[in-house]
Amino acid sequence: MEPEARRDQILVCARRIFGERPYGAVSLADVAREAGVARGLVGHYFGGKRELYLEVVREMIAVPDSVLDRLPKGSLEERVSGVVDRFLTVVSRHRGIWLVTVDVMSHGHDPDIEAVMRESEEVTVDQLLRALDIDPDAEGIESLRAMSRAFGSMARAATNEWLNRGTLTRDQTVCLLERTLLLIVLDLYPACRDD
Amino acid sequence: MEPEARRDQILVCARRIFGERPYGAVSLADVAREAGVARGLVGHYFGGKRELYLEVVREMIAVPDSVLDRLPKGSLEERVSGVVDRFLTVVSRHRGIWLVTVDVMSHGHDPDIEAVMRESEEVTVDQLLRALDIDPDAEGIESLRAMSRAFGSMARAATNEWLNRGTLTRDQTVCLLERTLLLIVLDLYPACRDD
DNA sequence: GCGCCCTATTGGCGCCCCGTCAAGAAGTCT
DNA sequence: AGACTTCTTGACGGGGCGCCAATAGGGCGC
Numbered sequence: 263m264e265p266e267a268r269r270d271q272i273l274v275c276a277r278r279i280f281g282e283r284p285y286g287a288v289s290l291a292d293v294a295r296e297a298g299v300a301r302g303l304v305g306h307y308f309g310g311k312r313e314l315y316l317e318v319v320r321e322m323i324a325v326p327d328s329v330l331d332r333l334p335k336g337s338l339e340e341r342v343s344g345v346v347d348r349f350l351t352v353v354s355r356h357r358g359i360w361l362v363t364v365d366v367m368s369h370g371h372d373p374d375i376e377a378v379m380r381e382s383e384e385v386t387v388d389q390l391l392r393a394l395d396i397d398p399d400a401e402g403i404e405s406l407r408a409m410s411r412a413f414g415s416m417a418r419a420a421t422n423e424w425l426n427r428g429t430l431t432r433d434q435t436v437c438l439l440e441r442t443l444l445l446i447v448l449d450l451y452p453a454c455r456d457d
Numbered sequence: 458m459e460p461e462a463r464r465d466q467i468l469v470c471a472r473r474i475f476g477e478r479p480y481g482a483v484s485l486a487d488v489a490r491e492a493g494v495a496r497g498l499v500g501h502y503f504g505g506k507r508e509l510y511l512e513v514v515r516e517m518i519a520v521p522d523s524v525l526d527r528l529p530k531g532s533l534e535e536r537v538s539g540v541v542d543r544f545l546t547v548v549s550r551h552r553g554i555w556l557v558t559v560d561v562m563s564h565g566h567d568p569d570i571e572a573v574m575r576e577s578e579e580v581t582v583d584q585l586l587r588a589l590d591i592d593p594d595a596e597g598i599e600s601l602r603a604m605s606r607a608f609g610s611m612a613r614a615a616t617n618e619w620l621n622r623g624t625l626t627r628d629q630t631v632c633l634l635e636r637t638l639l640l641i642v643l644d645l646y647p648a649c650r651d652d
Numbered sequence: 653g654c655g656c657c658c659t660a661t662t663g664g665c666g667c668c669c670c671g672t673c674a675a676g677a678a679g680t681c682t
Numbered sequence: 683a684g685a686c687t688t689c690t691t692g693a694c695g696g697g698g699c700g701c702c703a704a705t706a707g708g709g710c711g712c
Contacts, residue, residue: 265660284567286481289698300662305700372479408624409633412615419610420603429603434649438604441640450633460689484669495691500671 269307272297276304277318285315316374323382325389328352333393338447345393346439350421350432357425383411390414394447405454409446416442464502467492472513480510511569518577520584523547528588533642540588541634545616545627552620578606585609589642600649604641611637 275296279288290311294301308314329352334344387410391398396406417439424435458466470491474483485506489496503509524547529539582605586593591601612634619630 268660282566291698301699302663302701303661306661310700311698371477404624405629408618408622409615409629412611412618412633415614416607416611420607423603423607427603429599434600434604434645437648438607438641438645441645442637445636445640446633450629450636453632454629458689463689485671486669496670497672497692498690501690505671506669 265307268299268303272299272304272307272314273317273321276314277321280315280318290314312374316378319375320378320382323379325382325386326352327389330389330393335395338394339444341394342440342443342447345390346436346443349417349439350424350435353421354425383414386414387411396447400455402451402455406446406451409450413443413446460502463494463498467494467499467502467509468512468516471509472516475510475513485509507569511573514570514573515577518574520577520581521547521551522584525584525588530590533589534639536589537635537638537642540585541631541638544612544634545619545630548616549620578609581609582606591642595650597646597650601641601646604645608634608638608641 272293276293279292279296288311290304291301293314294304297304304311304314308317329345329348333348334340387407388398390410391406397403400406420430420435420438423430424432430438467488471488474487474491483506485499486496488509489499492499499506499509503512524540524543528543529535582602583593585605586598586601592598595601615625615630615633619625619627625633
């Protein structure tokens with residue numbers, strides 16, 4: 263079998279298993295058995311359990327570009343509404359993935375995990391700013407980016423409340439996210455620029 | 458040495474070590490050596506590595522009641538302002554602790570960890586509702602609690618931006634949290650009650 | 653067609669770590 | 683003092699990970 267295909271095959275199995283139980287409860291033997299290969303082969307392709315896990319995480323937290331496709335280009339309010347709606351639709355379609363995303367926050371001070379999360383966070387913020395048509399080099403943009411990251415954290419938590427706990431309806435989630443995002447962009451961000 | 462003191466001694470060492478590096482990189486031998494006892498004794502007092510960790514987490518995420526003490530009892534705006542300010546003050550004073558709190562989110566689908574986090578989350582929401590003088594049995598309170606949990610997530614992220622990354626000033630953090638909390642309590646919560 | 657080489661693949665070795673446990677030390681009560 | 687309880691220790695067995703030498707298997711030159 264071609265190396266590429268084998269690598270993918272192992273990765274697919276690893277993603278499923280890491281999604282089912284916590285890191286410590288997963289053994290490379292499990293992944294190898296599932297993929298129908300020897301234990302050592304996993305090490306050959308990925309280097310170790312840790313690296314395999316990083317690869318899985320990297321794949322899971324990647325936000326598909328489809329979140330940005332064909333977004334309405336009207337007023338800021340319409341763009342905010344569009345991006346929130348699109349976000350929730352995409353997430354609910356891949357709900358399994360985002361479950362894990364939240365879990366992944368873990369792993370203590372692990373610098374590698376943190377780096378992967380940071381990187382994905384930056385990409386997400388970039389996408390958000392582009393969707394809202396905000397100049398990424400404007401003055402005080404760092405504050406807006408920081409607030410957007412905090413907003414992202416809230417968006418994940420709210421989505422969790424909606425999809426996994428059923429404590430919010432979709433409409434309530436939409437409303438919470440839209441209003442908060444508007445608050446940040448229209449009120450808080452301009453205030454920051456005046457500092 | 459008295460059992461109580463010994464237990465505390467081990468717990469103190471465990472807290473320090475678990476705070477320095479991720480769960481997987483901590484061995485009971487480390488903790489035992491640090492505490493000057495045999496490895497088996499840790500198991501005797503706590504049952505196992507996992508239980509020891511849970512105990513550490515439980516202690517770390519406990520929000521001191523002082524967050525609620527002597528809060529202003531004026532208008533809703535004043536109470537919101539008071540609770541946000543108090544929150545940030547307390548957190549900045551114990552910054553080491555909350556660092557870990559964020560990290561701890563991890564550990565995949567671990568049900569025990571999740572239970573501990575959930576419990577602490579509920580306590581925090583209870584404190585918040587009491588501080589804002591909101592009837593905990595009012596209609597639609599579950600939606601408010603859900604939004605408060607999402608807000609809590611944002612509060613942690615924003616505090617992280619302020620204290621650990623320096624991307625927000627304290628004033629900006631205060632502003633973000635106050636306005637968002639007001640939005641939830643004044644606008645979104647009443648809208649939920651009309652469902 | 654045959655042998656060669658390079659790469660994928662395997663299974664075992666050594667190490668570390670955890671949970672358990674029986675034995676020893678220390679303190680207390682009668 | 684003796685016995686009982688509790689604290690404490692060090693060792694045993696099991697399991698998982700990283701490493702590595704040995705094997706297989708397919709493409710390439712001859």
